[in-house]
Amino acid sequence: MNYELSHLKTLESESIHIIREVAAEFERPVLLFSGGKDSIVMLRLAEKAFWPAKIPFPVMHVDTGHNFEEVYEYRDRRVEELGIKLVVASVQDSIDSGKQVEQKGPRASRNQLQTMTLLDALEEHGFDAAFGGARRDEEKARSKERVYSFRDEFGQWDPKNQRPELWSLYNGRHLRGEHIRIFPLSNWTELDIWQYIAEDGIEVPNIYYAHEREVFERDGMLLAVTEFVTVMEGEKPETRTVRFRTVGDASCTGAVESDARTVQQVIDEVSATRVTERGATRADDRASEAAMEDRKRQGYF
Amino acid sequence: MSELLRFATAGSVDDGKSTLIGRLLFDSKSIFEDQMASVADASERMGLEGPNLALLTDGLRAEREQGITIDVAYRYFATPKRKFIIADTPGHVQYTRNMVTGASTADLAIVLIDARKGVLEQSRRHAFIASLLRIPHLVIAVNKMDLVDYSEERFNEIVEEFGSFAAKLEISDLTFIPLSALNGDNVVGRSDKMKWFEGSSLLHHLETVHIASDRNLIDARFPVQCVLRPQTDEFHDYRGYAGRVASGVFKAGDEVMVLPSGFTTKIKKIETFDGAVDAAFAPMSVTLLLEDEIDISRGDMICRPQNQPTSGQDLDAMVCWLADAAVLSVGSKLSIKHTTRSARAIVKDVKYRLDINTLHRDEAAETLQLNEMGRVSIRTTLPLFFDEYRRSRETGSFILIDEATNATVGAGMILGET
Numbered sequence A: 001m002n003y004e005l006s007h008l009k010t011l012e013s014e015s016i017h018i019i020r021e022v023a024a025e026f027e028r029p030v031l032l033f034s035g036g037k038d039s040i041v042m043l044r045l046a047e048k049a050f051w052p053a054k055i056p057f058p059v060m061h062v063d064t065g066h067n068f069e070e071v072y073e074y075r076d077r078r079v080e081e082l083g084i085k086l087v088v089a090s091v092q093d094s095i096d097s098g099k100q101v102e103q104k105g106p107r108a109s110r111n112q113l114q115t116m117t118l119l120d121a122l123e124e125h126g127f128d129a130a131f132g133g134a135r136r137d138e139e140k141a142r143s144k145e146r147v148y149s150f151r152d153e154f155g156q157w158d159p160k161n162q163r164p165e166l167w168s169l170y171n172g173r174h175l176r177g178e179h180i181r182i183f184p185l186s187n188w189t190e191l192d193i194w195q196y197i198a199e200d201g202i203e204v205p206n207i208y209y210a211h212e213r214e215v216f217e218r219d220g221m222l223l224a225v226t227e228f229v230t231v232m233e234g235e236k237p238e239t240r241t242v243r244f245r246t247v248g249d250a251s252c253t254g255a256v257e258s259d260a261r262t263v264q265q266v267i268d269e270v271s272a273t274r275v276t277e278r279g280a281t282r283a284d285d286r287a288s289e290a291a292m293e294d295r296k297r298q299g300y301f
Numbered sequence B: 001m002s003e004l005l006r007f008a009t010a011g012s013v014d015d016g017k018s019t020l021i022g023r024l025l026f027d028s029k030s031i032f033e034d035q036m037a038s039v040a041d042a043s044e045r046m047g048l049e050g051p052n053l054a055l056l057t058d059g060l061r062a063e064r065e066q067g068i069t070i071d072v073a074y075r076y077f078a079t080p081k082r083k084f085i086i087a088d089t090p091g092h093v094q095y096t097r098n099m100v101t102g103a104s105t106a107d108l109a110i111v112l113i114d115a116r117k118g119v120l121e122q123s124r125r126h127a128f129i130a131s132l133l134r135i136p137h138l139v140i141a142v143n144k145m146d147l148v149d150y151s152e153e154r155f156n157e158i159v160e161e162f163g164s165f166a167a168k169l170e171i172s173d174l175t176f177i178p179l180s181a182l183n184g185d186n187v188v189g190r191s192d193k194m195k196w197f198e199g200s201s202l203l204h205h206l207e208t209v210h211i212a213s214d215r216n217l218i219d220a221r222f223p224v225q226c227v228l229r230p231q232t233d234e235f236h237d238y239r240g241y242a243g244r245v246a247s248g249v250f251k252a253g254d255e256v257m258v259l260p261s262g263f264t265t266k267i268k269k270i271e272t273f274d275g276a277v278d279a280a281f282a283p284m285s286v287t288l289l290l291e292d293e294i295d296i297s298r299g300d301m302i303c304r305p306q307n308q309p310t311s312g313q314d315l316d317a318m319v320c321w322l323a324d325a326a327v328l329s330v331g332s333k334l335s336i337k338h339t340t341r342s343a344r345a346i347v348k349d350v351k352y353r354l355d356i357n358t359l360h361r362d363e364a365a366e367t368l369q370l371n372e373m374g375r376v377s378i379r380t381t382l383p384l385f386f387d388e389y390r391r392s393r394e395t396g397s398f399i400l401i402d403e404a405t406n407a408t409v410g411a412g413m414i415l416g417e418t
Helices: A007-025 A037-051 A069-082 A092-098 A114-125 A190-200 A262-271 A276-282 A291-298 B017-027 B031-043 B060-064 B095-103 B123-133 B152-166 B202-208
Strands: A029-032 A059-063 A084-088 A130-131 A147-151 A179-182 A210-219 A221-224 A237-243 A254-257 B003-010 B075-077 B082-089 B108-114 B135-141 B173-178 B222-229 B239-242 B249-251 B256-259 B266-273 B279-281 B286-290 B302-303 B311-320 B333-338 B340-356 B374-387 B396-402 B408-417
Touching: A007 A037, A007 A069, A007 A130, A007 A190, A007 B003, A007 B222, A007 B239, A007 B286, A029 A037, A029 B374, A037 A190, A059 A092, A059 A114, A059 A221, A069 A084, A084 A092, A084 A114, A084 A262, A092 A114, A114 B003, A190 A262, A210 B302, A221 A254, B003 B017, B003 B095, B003 B123, B017 B082, B031 B311, B082 B095, B082 B202, B095 B123, B095 B311, B123 B152, B135 B202, B135 B279, B152 B173, B173 B202, B249 B266, B286 B408, B311 B340, B333 B374, B333 B408, B374 B408
Parallel strands: A029 A059, A029 A130, A059 A084, A130 A179, B003 B082, B003 B108, B108 B135, B135 B173
Antiparallel strands: A147 A179, A210 A221, A210 A237, A237 A254, B075 B082, B222 B239, B222 B302, B239 B286, B249 B279, B256 B266, B256 B302, B266 B286, B311 B374, B311 B408, B333 B340, B333 B396, B340 B374, B396 B408
């Protein structure tokens, strides 16, 4: 035996170690689940970390109400399989109760509104650690974030004042009202995620694979025609063969033209692509040069 | 099977570090068009002539405004042979704090030297920190060779100058590579402008440097993270000890000892979600099932009866102090986290402070301040199960936490018992 681990197994082991540390040291952790491929992999890693015991914390979905049907279906099925509790923090409820105001106009999106719903839900349930599926290769502000990301009582991230993080010794200490965001997939890339999905035989919602869909072009992205977006004058909906590289709120997640119908075809496509997944598909990051940093500072995922 | 190599880069923008990283990413097709467009766009708004690749890594608002790098940035790229994680550590501001953060898990460090300027105080400092953190492989990238006419003589001068300094450090593998990050000489492919250089290009070195032997496969250490007790019908009496192998190899059937209790038993089975395995080695995350029911909880250490770590409450360590305001001095009380064990610690003695530029030991020193390091004796409320850092990074390291602010204020590398 040569006692060598592949890079995927090394990443898997690192993530499992992080997830177990959190379960052991925090009182009330929660795993943020969006139905996207990253949170699907994260949930699988949590399953592996505690098997044959159940995952010892609930899963929370911050639901804008504008998600794809396939994602809800996947979420409910998976939670039932695992026998764990699902908490839904609803942006619609925040709007109905008057805490938030819906954006207006054809470009309205509930993406920004998620932050307050998330922070309120963390507070309401007393969660002191929240696992997120963010990866450092996604975006430049994220490339500087720690695995254990400290948030003050307002849920804010202060990039200038992060705790040094050495070896695999994580400092999760915090005062009441503060919490820590945990990113077990920090060192994974988009390609790693897909290779792992292939190697492990993980099922993902079928909108990640090529399919026919009615889409229209806006700001250089292909948005799906759904009840949640208003097609403006001059925008021409047409049926194209597309897939989603990221899955989020339908009003700001774009599709890409693609013929990749299998995991292997997706891996080949991702290996050859010249555009980052967020650059290709996320209107939310296009708002400004530091859009992600600004949202993260306020408590975004 | 592709391996993972983690490396840290140290140096300042002036040394061409960002250009070098930019070139590695660009030539391995890991920079994407939208990232490049956003860099070009930002460079133009800043009134620069060409795209500044530093903007690829300096993503925070304050960094862009002030033209500085605040924190360690992580970058990823892959070649068919290996997958790489770069911890890009800034050279100027908060250098020690950033470099220890970025370098603590690195297999290799690249220290950049400007061929025109030669070995500077900063280069020595970076090399020293790399040796202190026991990064197994050090590469001295002598950059900007194009500006010294690709001179072999100049390169040899720097090799000699650095070599005499490095002789004082514990560095097991030292490699010098002359290159020009700007022109791509010796970065990905061999340069035809430096035919006198017989070594490999930087990327080739990164792809082939032998790292498998860097791991400690001798001292079997398993810090217990948590106990798994499903309490279902199917797994009624199941008691699994979950953790990650810190060093060494564990096999089913091995006789093991549990600390602190000192009880011995045998490994019944080593489990993972994907099935049982015959052997577990660092850094695998597994679950151990034991033959006998012993009281074991988080923070306990499973090892071999004939090869145990030191159990003790008094230890000496090199401590890097990372706190902005607080100072380490005799009598300081702190929290300590070592493997999966947490305790309280009191500083009993500051034996000396090390000048990281001259390596001079100031034995009159009584405190450590931000970015300073020195040999410190501490006593802990609970026994820790430790090895010398030089033998095992995982069981030889600890962090110190301020009990009032909860900030991580110190990083310790264990030298041994006091």
